[in-house]
Amino acid sequence: MRLLAHVLDGLRCSVCHTENALWMDLAAGLxxxxxxxxxxLIVTDGGRTA
Ligand SMILES: [Zn+2]
Structure with missing residues (x-):
């Protein structure tokens, strides 16, 4: 089974200020x-929309 979610270590939530609680959904791009x-939503350098 392939995981599409990736935990973003070292980042802090800007809303609740919890560290290491953010995860990235690669499939949804958020x-x-x-x-x-x-x-x-993740803003990438390319700025393309799928
Ligand atoms: Zn939060």
């Missing part, structure tokens, strides 16, 4: 905090 549920 980051979500597992503590408060806050999510945000």
């Amino acid at each position: 980051v979500e905090c597992r503590e408060c549920g806050q999510s945000a």
Whole structure:
């Protein structure tokens, strides 16, 4: 089974300020905090939309 979620070590949630609670959903291209549920789209250098 392939994991599509990747924990972002060393990052802090800007909403609840919990460290290492953010994970990146590679399939959906977004980051979500597992503590408060806050999510945000990832802005990449390419700026392309799928
Ligand atoms: Zn949070």
